[in-house]
Amino acid sequence: MSYFRAENLSLHFGGLKAVDAVSFAVEKGEILSIIGPNGAGKSSIFNLISRIYRPTSGRIYFEDQDITEQPPYDIAKLGIARTFQNIELFENASVLANLLVGRHRHSTTQLWQELLFLPSVRANEKVHRRRVEQVIEFLDLEPYRDKLISGLPYGVRKVIELARALCSEPKLILLDEPSSGLNVEETDDMSFWIRDLKNELGITVLMVEHDMSLVTRVSDRVIALNYGRVLAMGSPSEVQQHPDVVAAYLGA
Numbered sequence: 001m002s003y004f005r006a007e008n009l010s011l012h013f014g015g016l017k018a019v020d021a022v023s024f025a026v027e028k029g030e031i032l033s034i035i036g037p038n039g040a041g042k043s044s045i046f047n048l049i050s051r052i053y054r055p056t057s058g059r060i061y062f063e064d065q066d067i068t069e070q071p072p073y074d075i076a077k078l079g080i081a082r083t084f085q086n087i088e089l090f091e092n093a094s095v096l097a098n099l100l101v102g103r104h105r106h107s108t109t110q111l112w113q114e115l116l117f118l119p120s121v122r123a124n125e126k127v128h129r130r131r132v133e134q135v136i137e138f139l140d141l142e143p144y145r146d147k148l149i150s151g152l153p154y155g156v157r158k159v160i161e162l163a164r165a166l167c168s169e170p171k172l173i174l175l176d177e178p179s180s181g182l183n184v185e186e187t188d189d190m191s192f193w194i195r196d197l198k199n200e201l202g203i204t205v206l207m208v209e210h211d212m213s214l215v216t217r218v219s220d221r222v223i224a225l226n227y228g229r230v231l232a233m234g235s236p237s238e239v240q241q242h243p244d245v246v247a248a249y250l251g252a
């Protein structure tokens with residue numbers, strides 16, 4: 001049984017088949033990238049996994065559990081985190097505050113306990129802080145810890161978005177176009193972070209990405225989509241050279 005599995009997944013918007021009977025598996029510790037031209041259905045697959053959309057048909061399994069009907073909050077609790085193509089951070093809060101929000105799924109205290117600031121709340125707070133500091137160190141974010149998001153360059157915000165997802169201690173992370181808006185040097189840095197997620201933290205990665213050089217550098221396997229269907233699946237070079245993939249990118 002695979003670590004993560006999508007089985008015959010479909011998502012229809014009226015007559016449009018955004019995702020059309022897509023099946024794929026992700027093995028534990030693997031980096032799997034989904035590529036495809038605009039409108040191919042990549043984001044829709046992420047939105048199905050994170051339960052923003054409900055599939056028209058098909059099933060999703062994670063760690064041998066059918067998660068197709070789980071509410072979005074439970075998906076995070078199961079250990080699946082995601083980043084967004086358009087950064088989704090609190091602009092007028094500090095980096096630290098944004099990262100503490102990423103600890104939300106581990107919160108075990110109730111609101112009334114927090115209002116009374118009971119010892120259990122203080123102990124919990126310490127654990128959250130410790131984890132956040134580890135992520136700050138891991139991603140070299142120390143210089144920005146107390147800065148407001150609104151004053152930070154785009155490239156740094158992109159790393160903070162990744163950091164926030166890491167604070168939830170995910171087992172599987174969905175990265176939605178991690179290089180979008182980054183320059184060449186920042187994309188290089190991002191490729192190192194992504195490899196470190198796998199090699200140092202043992203996190204399984206499912207990534208949607210347009211930048212083929214990043215895809216080639218970090219991916220163990222690649223899936224190419226077009227019009228909601230799988231065109232090819234295999235190593236980065238196999239998929240890039242596949243005639244149907246070449247044709248899709250050339251608009252043939």
Ligand SMILES: Nc1ncnc2c1ncn2[C@@H]1O[C@H](COP(=O)(O)OP(=O)(O)OP(=O)(O)O)[C@@H](O)[C@H]1O
Nearest residue numbers: 013016017018036037038039040041042043044045
């Ligand atoms: N909420 C929606 N309502 C109607 N159609 C939608 C909706 N979301 C996506 N679509 C359509 O579904 C198809 C797949 O879109 P999707 O965003 O998944 O593609 P994508 O591969 O992520 O594209 P891009 O690379 O441009 O982000 C497109 O034709 C899109 O217009």
